[in-house]
Amino acid sequence: MQCLAGHLNHPLRLPLAGEIHARPFMVLEAPARISHLAIHADDDPAVHDRRLAALCARFGVAAPAAGAQHFFHDFGHFRLKWERHTEFSTFSFVEAGEDGGDFQLTALRHVPADWLATLQGTVIVASHLIAERGSPLGIADRRLKRLFPLPPLVGSQVLSGGEIWTDFQVGPDGFSKFLIRDIDLRESQMGRLVQRLGEIETYLMMALLALPLAREGAGLLGRIEEDLSELGSRMSSLDIDGDAEGLLRELSRLDGRLRAQSFRTGYRFSAAQAYYRIVGARIGELREQRIEGVPTVGEFMERRLAPAMDTCRSVAARQEALAGKIGRSNDMLRTRVNLAQERQSQSVLASLSRSASRQLQLQQAVEGLSVVAISYYGIGLAAYALKALKGWGWAIPVDQAVGLLLPLVAAATWLGIRRLHRRLHTASS
Template identity: 45%
Template sequence: MPNPEYLDHPLRGALAAELHARPFLKLAESVSLIHYAVFAEHKPWLHEALLQRLCRDAKIPDPAEGATHYSVQSPCGWHLKWERHAEFSTFTFVSPRSDKELFDDVAIQGIPANWFAQLAGSRFVASRMELLAGEAARVARGAIRHWIDGPILVGSNVLGGGQAFCDWCVRPDGFTRFLVLDDGFREEQGGRLLQRLYEIETYRMMALLALPVARQMSHELDEIHMSLQALMQGMDAEGAEGDDSQLLVKLTHLAVRVESLAGSGARFSASRAYEKLVLARIHELREERIEGMPTIQEFMERRFAPAMDTCRSVWARHEVLAARIARAVDLLRTRVNLAQERDVTRLLGGMERTARNQLHLQHAVEGLSVAAISYYVLSLVAAAFKALHVLSLPIQPELAEGLAIGPVVMAVIVITRRTRSRLLKRSAGTETNDIHPLKQPI
C-alpha cells in the first residue's frame, strides 16, 4: 500500500481539518467568560503580536507558526481560545465560577496590565458573560435587573434548556453583559450558546462598520445627484449644444467622483456577509419568548436591521447614480458625435462647392488657353503667308489667314483634350498602383 501522504493532494489535510478548526467550548459548570475582538485595520501584525505577548506573559506555550486558531489552559486557571479572522481576531478567556459575584475579572486573573495597554485603540468588542447552573442560576433569576440594568432587557428561552439575558449596552467599564442560566443543557450546549452569543455581538459590530461609511457616502451622493440634475437640465436647455464639450468634461468629473466611492464596495460586501452570520447565529438559538421582554431576534429586527437597510440602500443608490451618469455621458457623447457629423457634412458640402468652382474656373482657363494658343499659331501662319506672298506666290495673306482660323482652333482643341486625357489616365494609374502595391509591375 503506497504512503497516503504521497497520494493526497497538498491541500487535502488543511481543508479537511478546517471543519474542526474552531471547536465549541466544553462547559459543564458555572463559568465566567470575557471576550475581546481586536480590529486593527492599519496594523495587521498586531493580532499575532498580542497572542505571542500573552503567551510569554502567562507562561503558556506558543501556537504553531501560521496558526489561525489556538486553545490552551493557563497556569492561572483560565482557558484561552484565540481565533484569527480575515479582518479581526478574538481572545476568549473562560474560568470556572464558584462564588456569587458576577461580571468581575476572574477570567483574566494573572494577565499583566501591560498586555491590555497594547489593545489601546484596537479593542472593538468587549463582553462579559456568565453561565450559571443549579442554585446559582436560581438565585440570579430573581435578580436579573440587578446585574443587567440597561434601558431595555432582552431575553428568551434558548436551545430548549436555558435562558439568555442581555441589554446590548456598553457599561462604564467598557463591557457588555450577557447572563445565561442553565436549566438543563445537554453536553456542550452551554459552550455553544456562549459562543453564539459573543459571535452575534462581534459580527454585529463588524457589520456596523459600514454604517459610518454609508452616512458619509450619502452626503456625497446628494451633492453628486444635485450636480447631475443641474447638468441634465443644462443639456435640455435650448442653445446648449455649443457647450457640449464643457458638459462632457463636467459629467466625466462626476463619473470620476462616483467611481472613487466604489472603493467602499468591499466594506459593504463584508457588512452583508457579517449580517448573514448574525442572522444565522440568532436562528441557531431557537428562541422562545419570555413574557414581558423582547427576544434577541425582535430586538435586532428593530435596532440592527434598519442600519443594515441603510447600508444596502446607500450602496444601491450609488450604483443607480453611477448608471445614470454613464447613460448621461453616452447621451451627450451621441449628441457630440451628431454635431460633429453635421459639421463634417457642412465641410464636405463646402469642399464640393469649391471643387465645382475650381472645375468651372479650369474650363474657363482651358478656353482662354485655346484662344491664346490659337492666336499665336495664327500669328505664325499669317507671317508665313505674308512671306509666301512676298515671294510672288498667288496667295492673299488676309484671306488665307481667315480661312486657317477654323482648322487651327479645332486642332488646338483636339490636342489640348488629348493631352488632358493622357494626364488623367497617368494620374489614375499612379493612384491605382499606390492602393494596390502588389499589382505594380516587377
C-alpha cells in the same frame, strides 16, 4: 488495511478537510468567567499574529505558526482560545469561577496590562460573561437588576436547557455583560453557547461598521442628485447647437464622485450583509424560547440591527440607481455631441466639396490657358524651324505653313493634356 499514499491526494485535499474542523468549540463547564475581545485591524493582517505571539511570549508559551486560524492553550490562571478571521481576530480568556458571582472579578485581570495597552484603538468588541449553574431566574430577580441596571433587559431560554441575560450595553469600563445559566445543558453545550454569544456580538459590530458610511453616503448622494437634477433641466432646455460638451464634462465629474463613493463603500456594504446573515444564523442556533416580560436576543436584533442593515441596503441600491441615471444622461449627451460633430463634419465636407468644385472650374480655366500657351510656344518653335529651312534654300511659304500648323498643334496639345489627366486620375483611383 490499505493506506492511501500522500502523493495520491489532491494538493488542496488536506487543507480543505482541515477547514471543516477549523475553530472548534471550547470545552467549557460552569461555573466560569469569560472575557471576550474582538480586535479589528484589516489594514495589516499580520498584526493579529504578532499580538498573539507577544501574549504567548509573556507567559513563555510557544505561539502557533504564522497564518494559523485558531489556537487554544492553558496558561495556568486562565485558558485562551484565539481565532483569526478576515478582518478581525478574537481572544477568549476563560477562568474557573463560582456560582452567584458578579462582574467585579473577570478572567481579563490575569492578562498583562501593558499587552492590553497595545490594543488601543482596535477593540471592536469587549465583553465579560459569567457561566453558572442554577434554576431559572425571573424578570423581577434582584440580582438581574443589580447586574443589568439599565434597560433594555434581554433574556431567553436557549438550547432547551440554558438561560441567557444581557442588556447589550457598553458599561463605563468599556465592556458589555452576559449572564449564562446552565439549567440542564448537555455536555459541550455551554462552550457552544459562550462561543455563539461572542460571535453574535462580534458579527453585530462588524455589520454596523457600514452604518456610518451609509449615513455619510446618503448626504453625498443627495448632493449628487441635486446636481444631476440641475443638469437634467439644463439638458432639456439645450438646443442642438448648445454647449453639450460642457454639460458632458460636468456629468463626468458627477460620475467620478459617485464612483469614488461606490469604491469606498462597496466592500463595506457587502460585508455588512454577510455579517448580518451570520448574526441571524447564530441566533437561530440558540433555539430561543421567550421569557415573559423581556425580548429575546432575536427580537432585540430585529428591532435594532435590521433597520440599520435596511439603511445600508437602501443606500447601496440608491448608489446603483443613481449610477444608472448618470449613465443614461451620459449616453444622451454623448449622442447629442456626436450629432453636433456629425453636423460639423457635414459642413466641412460641404465646404470641401464647394472648394473642390471651384478648384475644378479653375483647373478647367487654367487648362484652356495651358493649351493656348503650349500651342503658342509650339507654333513659335515650328516657325523658327520653317524659317531655318527657308534660309537653307527650301521654298517654303512660312506664314502659310504656320497658319496650317496652328490648329493641328492646338488640337494635339489639347488631346495630350486630356490624356495626361486621364492617366493621373486612373493612377490615383
